[in-house]
Structures are given as C-alpha cells and as structure tokens.
Amino acid sequence: xxxxxxxxxxxxxxxxxxxxxxxxxxxxxxxxxxxxxxxxxxxxxxxxxxxxxxxxxxxxxxxxxxxxxxxxxxxxxxxxxxxxxxxxxxxxxxxxxxxxxxxxxxxxxxxxxxxxxxxxxxxxxxxxxxxxxxxxxxxxxxxxxxxxxxxxxxxxxxxxxxxxxxxxxxxxxxxxxxxxxxxxxxxxxxxxxxxxxxxxxxxxxxxxxxxxxxxxxxxxxxxxxxxxxxxxxxxxxxxxxxxxxxxxxxxxxxxxxxxxxxxxxxxxxxxxxxxxxxxxxxxxxxxxxxxxxxxxxxxxxxxxxxxx
Amino acid sequence: xxxxxxxxxxxxxxxxxxxxxxxxxxxxxxxxxxxxxxxxxxxxxxxxxxxxxxxxxxxxxxxxxxxxxxxxxxxxxxxxxxxxxxxxxxxxxxxxxxxxxxxxxxxxxxxxxxxxxxxxxxxxxxxxxxxxxxxxxxxxxxxxxxxxxxxxxxxxxxxxxxxxxxxxxxxxxxxxxxxxxxxxxxxxxxxxxxxxxxxxxxxxxxxxxxxxxxxxxxxxxxxxxxxxxxxxxxxxxxxxxxxxxxxxxxxxxxxxxxxxxxxxxxx
Numbered sequence: 001x002x003x004x005x006x007x008x009x010x011x012x013x014x015x016x017x018x019x020x021x022x023x024x025x026x027x028x029x030x031x032x033x034x035x036x037x038x039x040x041x042x043x044x045x046x047x048x049x050x051x052x053x054x055x056x057x058x059x060x061x062x063x064x065x066x067x068x069x070x071x072x073x074x075x076x077x078x079x080x081x082x083x084x085x086x087x088x089x090x091x092x093x094x095x096x097x098x099x100x101x102x103x104x105x106x107x108x109x110x111x112x113x114x115x116x117x118x119x120x121x122x123x124x125x126x127x128x129x130x131x132x133x134x135x136x137x138x139x140x141x142x143x144x145x146x147x148x149x150x151x152x153x154x155x156x157x158x159x160x161x162x163x164x165x166x167x168x169x170x171x172x173x174x175x176x177x178x179x180x181x182x183x184x185x186x187x188x189x190x191x192x193x194x195x196x197x198x199x200x201x202x203x204x205x206x207x208x209x210x211x212x213x214x215x216x217x218x219x220x221x222x223x224x225x226x227x228x229x230x231x232x233x234x235x236x237x238x239x240x241x242x243x244x245x246x247x248x249x250x251x252x253x254x255x256x257x258x259x260x261x262x263x264x265x266x267x268x269x270x271x272x273x274x275x276x277x278x279x280x281x282x283x284x285x286x287x288x289x290x291x292x293x294x295x296x297x298x299x300x301x302x303x304x305x306x307x308x
Numbered sequence: 309x310x311x312x313x314x315x316x317x318x319x320x321x322x323x324x325x326x327x328x329x330x331x332x333x334x335x336x337x338x339x340x341x342x343x344x345x346x347x348x349x350x351x352x353x354x355x356x357x358x359x360x361x362x363x364x365x366x367x368x369x370x371x372x373x374x375x376x377x378x379x380x381x382x383x384x385x386x387x388x389x390x391x392x393x394x395x396x397x398x399x400x401x402x403x404x405x406x407x408x409x410x411x412x413x414x415x416x417x418x419x420x421x422x423x424x425x426x427x428x429x430x431x432x433x434x435x436x437x438x439x440x441x442x443x444x445x446x447x448x449x450x451x452x453x454x455x456x457x458x459x460x461x462x463x464x465x466x467x468x469x470x471x472x473x474x475x476x477x478x479x480x481x482x483x484x485x486x487x488x489x490x491x492x493x494x495x496x497x498x499x500x501x502x503x504x505x506x507x508x509x510x511x512x513x514x515x516x517x518x519x520x521x522x523x524x525x526x527x528x529x530x531x532x533x534x535x536x537x538x539x540x541x542x543x544x545x546x547x548x549x550x551x552x553x554x555x556x557x558x559x560x561x562x563x564x565x566x567x568x569x570x571x572x573x574x575x
Binding site: 015049053054056072073074076077078080081084086089090091092093097101102104106141 | 326327329330333334337338386389390391393394396397398399400401402404546547549550552553554
C-alpha cells in the first residue's frame with residue numbers, strides 16, 4: 001500500500017544528546033487526517049520538521065509522497081505545505097503580497113480559495129503581518145498553507161491561540177479542503193481534543209519521541225471502556241490484574257481501568273475469579289481517554305499493549 | 309470585500325514568474341529601505357556633491373559601508389523575522405535561497421564600485437556637470453590618495469566585508485543572535501587585515517615599492533580567503549537545520565584555521 005506520509009524507524013538526536021524522536025514508525029494513507037498528540041516535549045514538532053526536511057534525521061527515514069524532503073529540490077516541495085508552531089511568515093508583507101509571492105511558487109495555487117479563506121477568517125489583506133495579532137498571523141499562515149491545494153498539509157498546533165470561533169472556521173476550512181480535493185493528507189499536532197474529534201481519522205500518541213499508541217478514531221471511541229470493579233465488604237485485594245487493561249488504579253474498594261478490548265467474556269471471567277465484586281463499564285469520551293493515555297508511563301503501556 | 313477581490317487578478321499576472329525571480333523580488337523588497345539608502349548615498353556622493361574630487365578613497369568608504377549595511381540585512385532579515393522556517397518550507401532549494409540572496413546583494417556592489425571607478429577615472433561627474441555650470445564652483449580633478457596607489461584594496465576590502473558578513477549571518481541559528489555572528493565576521497576580517505597588511509608595515513620599515521607589493525599580494529589573499537569562506541558557508545548552509553548552532557561553529561572553526569595560516573605566513 002502507498003502512503004503519502006511514511007516514517008520508518010525515524011530517530012532524531014540533537015547535538016546536546018537529547019533524543020527527540022526514537023525509532024518512530026508512522027503511516028498516513030492518502031486522503032486521511034492524522035492527529036499527533038502528546039505531552040509538551042514529546043517530539044510532535046520535531047516529527048513534523050523532520051518530515052518537511054527542516055531537520056535531518058539521525059536515523060531511519062521520513063518521506064512525503066515517496067520522497068525525503070531533506071535538501072529536496074524546489075519541485076519536490078510544491079505539493080507539501082506547512083504551518084509552524086509560531087506560524088511566522090514574512091513580517092513586513094501583507095496577505096495580498098504573500099499571495100502574489102506564493103501564487104508563483106505553487107502550480108495548484110487557487111486564487112478563489114485564497115480569497116475565500118481570507119474572508120472566512122475576516123482579515124484585512126492589505127495589513128502588514130507585523131501589525132496583526134498573534135491569532136491573525138496564524139490565520140494568514142494557515143490560509144497560505146491551504147490555498148496552494150497541496151497533496152499534503154502539515155500543521156503544528158494550528159489552532160493554538162485562536163479564539164473558539166476562529167478555531168471552528170479553521171476546522172471547517174480544513175474539512176472543505178479535504179472534501180474539495182480527493183487525496184489531501186493532513187498530519188497535525190494538537191492539544192485540542194474537540195479538533196481531533198471533528199477531523200482526525202487516526203490518532204497517534206507520542207511519548208518521549210516514540211509512538212506509544214496509534215489507533216483510528218473509531219477504534220478509540222468505539223471500543224474503549226472505562227471499567228470499574230467494586231469490591232463489596234472488607235475483602236479488598238491489595239492488587240488486582242485486569243488482563244489487557246491500561247492503568248489500573250485503586251481508590252478504596254474500587255479499581256478502575258481503561259480497556260480497549262473489553263468483552264462480555266472478560267467480564268464473566270473476572271466475576272468468576274472473585275465472588276465479592278461488581279463490575280460497571282462506561283464509554284469514555286475522547287478527552288478522558290487521552291488524559292488517561294497521557295499519564296501512562298511508556299514501559300507500563302507497552303507491556304499492557306502486548307497483553308492486549 | 310473589494311480589496312479581497314483584487315487578490316486573484318494580481319496572482320494571475322504574476323504566476324508566470326519563476327521561483328528565482330520571486331526570490332530576487334522578495335529579497336529586494338525585504339531590504340528596500342537599505343538599498344534605497346545606499347543608492348541615494350552613491351548618487352549624491354559621486355554624481356552630485358563630488359566628494360571624490362578624483363580620488364577613489366571615498367568609493368572605498370562607500371563600498372565598505374554598503375557591505376556593512378546590506379550583507380547582514382540580506383542574510384539575516386528572514387532570520388530576524390523568525391520566518392526562516394517559512395522560507396525553508398516554501399518550494400525553494402537551500403542553494404537557490406543562499407545564492408539568490410547573495411547575488412541580489414553583491415551584484416549592486418559590483419555595479420556601484422565598477423561604475424564609480426570608471427566615472428572617477430574618466431572624470432565623468434566633472435564633465436557632466438561642466439555641461440551645465442562653469443562658475444568655478446567645481447573643484448579641479450586631481451589624483452592623489454591612498455587608493456590611487458593601492459587600487460586592489462578598493463575591491464578587496466568591500467568584497468571581503470560582504471562575503472564574510474553574509475557567510476556568518478546566513479548561518480545564524482535563530483532570530484536572537486544575528487548581531488553576534490556579524491560582529492564575529494568583522495572581528496575575523498579585522499584580524500586577517502591586521503596580520504596581512506597593517507602589522508608587516510608596523511614592525512618593519514619597508515619601501516613604498518614593497519608596501520605596494522604587500523597591498524597587492526594581501527588584497528588578492530583577502531579576496532581568495534573570502535571566496536573560500538563563502539564556498540564553505542554555502543556548503544554548510546545546504547546542511548543547515550532549524551535552530552542548528554553547529555554550522556556557525558564549523559564556520560568559525562574555518563575562520564580560526566585561516567587566521568592560523570595567516571599567523572604562520574606573517575611569522
């Protein structure tokens with residue numbers, strides 16, 4: 001199968017010895033949207049920069065549309081656009097000037113779409129970027145990344161610093177971009193769960209530079225169960241194993257855990273093993289799931305994942 | 309909305325431009341003020357106020373000022389805006405960015421010095437103004453001064469300042485530190501100039517003929533050194549990563565090697 005974005009054993013070690021990305025394998029199919037989540041410093045921005053060729057991998061490979069963009073020729077970059085975390089563009093220029101500039105560089109530049117985006121974002125096209133607010137600058141950067149109608153868009157926390165209304169417009173614009181041209185692939189990092197819920201097909205959790213978890217949104221939301229096991233009476237065990245479950249926590253007589261592979265058989269097995277317990281299951285929302293996942297130690301997670 | 313509507317028509321007219329032309333135009337626009345300033349200085353100094361009086365010394369001063377102003381500005385404007393990541397993400401190769409910006413800054417310097425030299429040697433400003441005024445206001449032409457006897461320096465010093473500054477500033481890792489590499493480049497150039505040209509004359513009495521020879525040889529050496537440094541910087545720039553300090557360090561190491569060689573030569 002062809003992947004528009006592919007990393008194989010991708011590793012990045014900085015000159016000060018910090019390993020920002022460690023043996024990362026990512027695969028994003030044409031036309032799909034992957035959300036990268038993880039704590040601050042987990043390597044999200046580094047992964048995007050490595051993919052775009054702004055950083056050189058120290059190990060493995062990072063390719064977009066089958067090519068590494070490190071020291072790529074101009075033509076190889078025409079189908080890929082990127083918005084950095086700071087979303088900085090040429091400060092002295094206006095959106096109009098930037099559009100004129102970018103229109104010459106991208107073969108699929110869509111002037112109507114550029115115009116549409118700027119009116120959606122409610123920006124003055126003649127105002128220099130340096131006199132705009134942080135949120136407005138970000139909108140300019142995002143519009144410039146979408147107007148070329150690229151095959152691949154990389155966005156580093158695109159909605160950070162935007163007000164809720166602007167964020168909604170951004171997501172709507174992204175959805176329009178995806179529906180207008182088949183095969184547009186988006187990889188974006190975010191901390192905003194509602195954005196993930198609206199547009200992501202797949203979610204990858206980064207932990208200390210490696211992939212702790214990668215699942216489709218449907219799998220994540222459809223199969224995840226928050227399980228509570230309540231022990232009646234005084235006979236509460238000091239520890240309790242739930243096979244395949246993540247992060248088993250004890251609070252008084254109650255053990256709670258997150259399980260991506262919960263089934264009636266499992267419930268029956270647990271009930272058979274202990275006589276004095278009751279089991280309750282809930283369907284957690286995405287935010288609950290991610291918060292649970294963020295707190296997982298890598299080793300703990302990988303061992304439970306193997307079990308699952 | 310009317311303003312927004314105009315965007316598309318602008319884009320249609322400029323779409324035919326090649327990326328290199330776009331890069332040239334953008335580099336010029338980003339440094340428009342600095343370019344305007346040096347052009348006005350050149351026109352006023354050479355063609356209007358006649359500061360030269362036939363000497364080339366002022367052209368040397370102009371060339372050095374040009375390099376001090378334009379080279380760091382061209383090399384560092386995007387870095388200082390924090391927009392280098394944006395530049396690298398656009399469909400340009402790094403070599404296109406490096407050499408286009410360099411040429412946008414360097415070719416006008418060649419033009420200004422070349423035409424200035426030609427005009428002064430042929431007394432063009434005097435002849436031109438003589439067509440309109442003959443009131444004894446204009447000073448007579450005479451040809452004395454440092455440069456008249458040390459002509460290679462007219463090219464060597466401004467070019468070296470430009471090459472050195474551009475090489476160092478373009479490898480600046482982030483927006484906080486463009487001044488530091490610029491000062492490092494000037495310090496390095498100053499040491500080389502001191503070792504090659506000033507000190508030999510200070511410690512040893514030499515004849516005027518020997519002095520001329522010293523200037524000629526060292527000016528050539530300065531140009532060669534600058535070209536080597538620029539070539540090294542271009543290679544390092546191809547490997548430049550966002551926020552990467554190591555490339556500037558490597559260029560500084562090459563600096564030290566060159567200064568070491570000069571010291572050896574001077575000894």
